[in-house]
Amino acid sequence: MTTTRGLRGREAPITMLTAYDATTAAVVDEAGIDVVLVGDSMGNTALGYDSTLPVTLDEVASRTGAVARATEDALVVADMPFLSFGVEEAESVRNAGRLLKEADADAVKIESGPHTVEMTRRMTEVGIPVMAHLGLTPQHVNQLGGYTRQGTDQDAAEEIVELAGAHADAGAFALVLEHVPANLAGAVTEALDIPTIGIGAGPDCDGQVLVIDDAVGLGEWSPPFSRQFGDVRGEMLGAVEGYREAVESGEFPADEHSHVESELEDLY
Numbered sequence: 730m731t732t733t734r735g736l737r738g739r740e741a742p743i744t745m746l747t748a749y750d751a752t753t754a755a756v757v758d759e760a761g762i763d764v765v766l767v768g769d770s771m772g773n774t775a776l777g778y779d780s781t782l783p784v785t786l787d788e789v790a791s792r793t794g795a796v797a798r799a800t801e802d803a804l805v806v807a808d809m810p811f812l813s814f815g816v817e818e819a820e821s822v823r824n825a826g827r828l829l830k831e832a833d834a835d836a837v838k839i840e841s842g843p844h845t846v847e848m849t850r851r852m853t854e855v856g857i858p859v860m861a862h863l864g865l866t867p868q869h870v871n872q873l874g875g876y877t878r879q880g881t882d883q884d885a886a887e888e889i890v891e892l893a894g895a896h897a898d899a900g901a902f903a904l905v906l907e908h909v910p911a912n913l914a915g916a917v918t919e920a921l922d923i924p925t926i927g928i929g930a931g932p933d934c935d936g937q938v939l940v941i942d943d944a945v946g947l948g949e950w951s952p953p954f955s956r957q958f959g960d961v962r963g964e965m966l967g968a969v970e971g972y973r974e975a976v977e978s979g980e981f982p983a984d985e986h987s988h989v990e991s992e993l994e995d996l997y
Contacts, residue, residue, distance in 0.1 A: 731763050731804040733836055733858045733902040736924050736936075739763070743903075743936025745806075745926055746944060749775045749792045751799035753941060758800045764926075765800055766838065766938060767793040769808040769868070774942045781867050784810040786824055790832045797833035806860055807834035811868045814839055814848065821848050825857045838905065840866040846895045853900030861896040863889050864930065865908035876952075878929075880909040886916075893917045893925075905938060906930040908954065929954030 736743055745764035748754040749771045757765055771792060772778040786809075793807040807828040814821035828834045836858035839845050849859045864879045873879075880886045890913075893904055903924045906914045911931020918925040918934050927934030929952065939955055942948040946957035947965075975981035 730802050733804065736763070736804070736903055737922075739924070739935075742934075743924055743926055745936060745938035747771075747774075747939075747941045748796050749941075751795045754796040754799040754803075754805075757941065758803045762803055763936070764938075765796055765803045765805050767796050767805065767807045767834070768838075768940065769810045770940050774940060774948065780870055782811045782870070786810055786813045786827070789813075790828060793828055793832035793834050804835050805833070806836045806838050807832060808838050809840075815844055818848055818851055822852055822855060822857070825852055825859075826855070829857060836860055836902065838862055840868045841892065841896055841901075842866070843892065846892075846899050849896055849901050850899040859896075859901045860903045860905060860926075861893070861901040862905040862907065863892055863896075863909075864906045876908070878908050878910070880913045886910070886913045889913065890917055890920060893921060897921050897923045906934060 743764065744762045745766055746757050746762050747766045747768040747770055748757050749767060754765055767789060769781040769784045769789065771788065772781040772784040776784065776788065778784065789807055789810050793805065797805045809825060813824045825837045828837055838860040839849065839862060841849070841861040841863050849861065852859050865876060867876065870876060880889045889909065896904065901923060903926060904917070904921065905926050905928065906917060908929040911933060914925065914927050914930035915933035924935035926936040926938050928938045943951035943955040943957065945959045945961040946963070947961045949962070951957060972981070
């Protein structure tokens with residue numbers, strides 16, 4: 730099984746994908762992906778919300794449990810949803826611990842900033858592995874004014890480099906860099922002893938992560954820094970339309986899909 734320590738020693742790039750249910754997690758795990766992220770992106774992809782902000786800790790815990798039960802080899806990382814951390818340290822630690830104790834996550838991911846450095850330190854002290862997350866942090870969408878690229882000027886870039894080092898020093902085992910310039914991501918990767926995992930951050934990170942819907946082509950839209958490696962939406966649509974047409978035409982169910990019990994012929 731992949732471990733947080735094992736990620737540090739990998740020579741090949743780290744692969745990470747999101748999953749929000751047991752069926753998807755089993756496929757991702759079977760495909761040999763290193764890390765399964767039960768992302769709060771479930772808000773947009775699986776729960777019908779307009780953003781990640783409404784996602785609750787209960788929703789993340791439920792789906793993390795489903796993913797963990799279906800996963801044998803990949804590291805399972807649970808996203809800490811909006812306001813489940815950062816208000817009070819003790820509550821933050823308890824919430825993170827719940828995802829490990831009750832939902833069987835291997836680690837948690839926290840959208841990071843200056844306010845999460847000491848919290849990361851405390852969580853790692855009590856045995857909760859923490860994956861940090863800098864750059865575009867979707868839980869701050871109202872503050873950022875949209876899902877725009879981060880770290881594009883000197884001051885912002887230097888702050889990301891500084892915060893990356895601070896979270897590594899605090900004990901984070903890995904760092905997600907989202908939607909930042911590739912040269913900034915490369916500089917952070919070079920500066921850290923922990924692995925970086927990029928999404929919209931160029932090729933120089935130690936690994937890459939995508940939302941599963943984007944990777945397999947399940948959604949109607951995907952961000953420009955993503956790539957669709959399949960057309961699952963098209964396949965699903967074709968299959969569902971085929972089912973509807975077969976039922977409406979009487980083609981399904983056919984004789985081979987039915988059973989007749991001869992002893993019941995005189996029932997009426």
